[in-house]
Structures are given as C-alpha cells and as structure tokens.
Amino acid sequence: EPEVTQTPSHQVTQMGQEVILRCVPISNHLYFYWYRQILGQKVEFLVSFYNNEISEKSEIFDDQFSVERPDGSNFTLKIRSTKLEDSAMYFCASSPEMGLFGNTIYFGEGSWLTVV
Amino acid sequence: QKEVEQDPGPLSVPEGAIVSLNCTYSNSAFQYFMWYRQYSRKGPELLMYTYSSGNKEDGRFTAQVDKSSKYISLFIRDSQPSDSATYLCAANDYKLSFGAGTTVTVRA
Numbered sequence: 001e002p003e004v005t006q007t008p009s010h011q012v013t014q015m016g017q018e019v020i021l022r023c024v025p026i027s028n029h030l031y032f033y034w035y036r037q038i039l040g041q042k043v044e045f046l047v048s049f050y051n052n053e054i055s056e057k058s059e060i061f062d063d064q065f066s067v068e069r070p071d072g073s074n075f076t077l078k079i080r081s082t083k084l085e086d087s088a089m090y091f092c093a094s095s096p097e098m099g100l101f102g103n104t105i106y107f108g109e110g111s112w113l114t115v116v
Numbered sequence: 117q118k119e120v121e122q123d124p125g126p127l128s129v130p131e132g133a134i135v136s137l138n139c140t141y142s143n144s145a146f147q148y149f150m151w152y153r154q155y156s157r158k159g160p161e162l163l164m165y166t167y168s169s170g171n172k173e174d175g176r177f178t179a180q181v182d183k184s185s186k187y188i189s190l191f192i193r194d195s196q197p198s199d200s201a202t203y204l205c206a207a208n209d210y211k212l213s214f215g216a217g218t219t220v221t222v223r224a
Contacts, residue, residue: 004159033211041216042214043204043206043214056210056211082223089157091159091160096188106160107152107161108159109159
C-alpha cells in the first residue's frame with residue numbers, strides 16, 4: 001500500500017538552528033500538507049501546497065517556516081531559527097484532492113523535533 | 117473558537133463491548149468528516165470519512181454525522197484489544213480541523 005514517508009524520524013537541534021524535515025508524498029497525489037502535534041495537544045494544520053505554491057497557511061506558519069518541493073518527489077518543511085516551542089511531532093500528509101472536494105488525506109509517521 | 121470538540125476520555129471497555137465516540141463542531145461550512153486512529157507517537161491513520169449527514173459502515177466501524185446538531189459519532193462493534201488507540205475526529209474545509217482525540221483501551 002502506498003504511504004507517505006518522512007525523514008528524520010527524530011531530530012534534536014539547538015535553539016536558533018535551522019531544521020529541514022523531509023517527506024515523500026504518495027506518488028500520484030497532488031496536494032501536500034504539513035501538520036504538527038505538540039505533545040498532549042491537538043493535531044494542528046500548518047500549510048497546504050499545490051502546483052508548486054502555498055495554497056493555505058495557518059497563523060502558526062510564520063516567516064520562520066517555509067516549504068518547498070525541490071524535485072518531483074520530495075516535499076520539505078524548513079524552520080529557519082528554531083525556538084523551544086517548535087518542539088513537536090511534524091506530520092506530512094498528501095491527498096489526491098483538496099478541501100471540500102477531497103477527503104482522503106493520508107499522513108506520514110511523523111518527524112519528532114526536539115529543540116533544546 | 118474551537119472548531120471541533122472531542123472528549124479526550126480516557127475510555128476503557130471490556131473486549132466485545134461497543135465503543136461509542138463523539139465529537140461536536142461549530143463550522144457550518146464543514147462537509148467532510150473523518151475519523152483517524154493514532155497510536156502513540158505515530159501518524160494519524162484514516163479509518164473512515166463521511167460526506168454531509170448520514171451513516172457509513174465499514175466492517176465493525178460505523179460513522180454517523182448529524183449536520184442539524186453538528187454531531188459526529190464513531191461506533192466500534194465487538195471491540196478488540198487491538199482497537200486500543202487514540203481516535204481523532206476531524207472535519208474538512210480547506211484543511212483538517214482535528215478534535216483532541218479520545219484514548220480508548222479495550223481490556224482483554
């Protein structure tokens with residue numbers, strides 16, 4: 001069964017450092033997402049991406065965050081200068097459709113980011 | 117404003133019991149409603165989705181949506197210890213809005 005794969009599974013970084021989280025979405029999917037889950041809290045939407053540009057983003061997704069699809073398979077989330085409060089599990093997701101017209105959003109296993 | 121509300125539980129039931137999970141939502145624009153299952157420190161796994169109001173059944177799982185009362189339900193029949201997990205309800209406009217998740221333990 002096709003799946004969303006994410007690397008690394010766990011990363012520890014020092015405050016102020018840049019972090020790049022990588023994802024390989026399901027191959028025939030067109031829409032890509034990043035969500036995050038702070039320990040013990042809800043899964044929260046960060047950003048959606050379609051046709052090589054951001055479709056929607058939440059208030060969490062400030063100037064410290066960026067996303068990129070550098071080639072035909074990878075989708076990355078960059079945090080420029082990490083803060084302690086960025087410590088969370090980051091989930092990549094993909095779907096063949098989006099929003100009101102789509103409902104099959106599949107998640108990866110997550111990248112656990114610890115900022116110290 | 118919390119768009120999707122879910123009682124975090126925990127909920128503990130004996131094997132074979134029916135598990136009943138519920139959520140409420142506030143955004144009338146939501147059209148698609150999903151249930152995800154999440155194991156500790158793993159990604160959410162899509163279980164079922166429904167469109168608008170109505171029921172959907174998949175094996176031991178039944179999802180219900182009542183748009184008039186903005187109520188979402190998931191029922192698990194003949195529950196098994198392997199059903200022990202956190203269950204997340206979610207609703208979709210341009211993004212998924214998740215509930216807090218209900219942690220379910222099915223005791224053997």
